[in-house]
Amino acid sequence: MAASFGKLCCNQLPLTARKISSGWLRFRAQGAGQFHSGPWRSLSSGRQRFNAAFLGLQARIRPFPLLIATGGGYMGYDQYGHYKDRELTKIGIEVPPRIANETQVALYKTIPTRLLSRAWGRLNQVELPTWLRKPVYSLYIWTFGVNMQEAAVEDLIQYRNLGEFFRRKLKPAIRPVCDSHCVISPADGKILHFGRVRNCEVEQVKGVTYSLETFLGPHTWAEAINSTIKPSNEEDPSSFQDLLVTKEGNELFHCVVYLAPGDYHCFHSPTDWRVAHRRHFPGSLMSVNPGVARWIKELFCHNERVVLSGEWTHGFFSLTAVGATNVGSIRIYFDKELRTNSPRYSKGSYNDFSYLSNNNQEGVSMRKGEHLGEFNLGSTIVLLFEAPHDFSFNLKAGQKIRYGEPLGTVSRDGQPERHSLGENGLK
Numbered sequence: 001m002a003a004s005f006g007k008l009c010c011n012q013l014p015l016t017a018r019k020i021s022s023g024w025l026r027f028r029a030q031g032a033g034q035f036h037s038g039p040w041r042s043l044s045s046g047r048q049r050f051n052a053a054f055l056g057l058q059a060r061i062r063p064f065p066l067l068i069a070t071g072g073g074y075m076g077y078d079q080y081g082h083y084k085d086r087e088l089t090k091i092g093i094e095v096p097p098r099i100a101n102e103t104q105v106a107l108y109k110t111i112p113t114r115l116l117s118r119a120w121g122r123l124n125q126v127e128l129p130t131w132l133r134k135p136v137y138s139l140y141i142w143t144f145g146v147n148m149q150e151a152a153v154e155d156l157i158q159y160r161n162l163g164e165f166f167r168r169k170l171k172p173a174i175r176p177v178c179d180s181h182c183v184i185s186p187a188d189g190k191i192l193h194f195g196r197v198r199n200c201e202v203e204q205v206k207g208v209t210y211s212l213e214t215f216l217g218p219h220t221w222a223e224a225i226n227s228t229i230k231p232s233n234e235e236d237p238s239s240f241q242d243l244l245v246t247k248e249g250n251e252l253f254h255c256v257v258y259l260a261p262g263d264y265h266c267f268h269s270p271t272d273w274r275v276a277h278r279r280h281f282p283g284s285l286m287s288v289n290p291g292v293a294r295w296i297k298e299l300f301c302h303n304e305r306v307v308l309s310g311e312w313t314h315g316f317f318s319l320t321a322v323g324a325t326n327v328g329s330i331r332i333y334f335d336k337e338l339r340t341n342s343p344r345y346s347k348g349s350y351n352d353f354s355y356l357s358n359n360n361q362e363g364v365s366m367r368k369g370e371h372l373g374e375f376n377l378g379s380t381i382v383l384l385f386e387a388p389h390d391f392s393f394n395l396k397a398g399q400k401i402r403y404g405e406p407l408g409t410v411s412r413d414g415q416p417e418r419h420s421l422g423e424n425g426l427k
Helices: 002-035 039-060 063-090 102-109 113-124 130-144 162-166 212-216 219-225 238-244 290-295
Strands: 189-196 201-205 208-211 250-258 266-268 273-281 305-312 315-322 330-332 351-354 364-366 371-375 380-388 391-393 406-410
Touching: 113 162, 130 162, 189 201, 189 290, 201 212, 201 250, 201 290, 208 212, 212 238, 212 305, 212 315, 212 380, 250 391, 250 406, 305 330, 315 371, 380 406
Parallel strands: none
Antiparallel strands: 189 250, 201 208, 250 380, 266 371, 273 305, 273 351, 273 364, 305 315, 315 380, 330 371, 391 406
16 A cells, blocks of 8 residues: 555656646746836836947947057157247257156056066077177167177177177277376267266256265265265265265266267276275166156166266266166175175165275276176166366267277376367357
């Protein structure tokens, strides 16, 4: 009896399940019909229209084209401003420099130039196949106007990688060092600016300045160079400039040399002097080409740089190698401890190193024209030095110059100066 009842229940289960399933489907269909009728129908259709419109808007607004349009519009507006400046200059109206504001500088600094420079440095060390070397180097030579006739090795096949090509040496005696002038150009490049330092401000290009104290850092290093230096007065900004002038009747002078990517990338000692101290400032690696130097105030203070300080026959002398985009590596030949473009650094920090010791009270002696260091690509050299008031530059702003050619000299025996200095270098 129990077995018969169980068998009957098992036979009825599939039929019951089918009935329940069909009933549920009818309920869903009726419910859906009721939902899509009356007020619910208008609500549903409104939601569908909203979703469709939102998806259509998403499809029309793409991030990349929007960025291209915004960036293109800004560049067009910026170029229009430069066009107006050029037209005003043509008719003799002096146009003040267009200086970047803090927001523009901050946006520029968000570009990972240090990371890109390290990647570029690694790429420079990759050995190129022999068949690829000549086409790659020839393109670079054509783009930047490199003069390979001056190179010690003219055969492009001999340069295994881009780094060797950028750091190529010159033929012996191809650049005679001028003996009649006390200061020569330390590198091939373009003269951005030169002249006397006024009110502790230095011009990187005409009309755009940077602070001497911010550029060189606190004066603590100066005491190691010259024990006769007086303590500075923090309330008087010009006292920092006075601190560097150690001899009566002397003044402080500066000269900025820009090395383009096609220039010879090594730099040499500009005079006979002794190097007593090195200060390394980690920092940004923004471009230092003349256009950017006219746009960003205190550009050289933002960028990574290596300041070599010491003395020459007339007193204080310093040479600063300023890093730039793709030029994170600054090498000083006699300083094996120097490491630039490190992955991490603290903003505003600097590292000091003294070349003086108990066994060496003179520092590192450098002769005029002697090899001093090198960049991996074009960059900037800044000279700051003390000299007698009758020191004169034999230059004009914007001129091309080569290593070994004269920068300036001190007048002797009452001879007339070739150029007299004004506020902008020449008068």
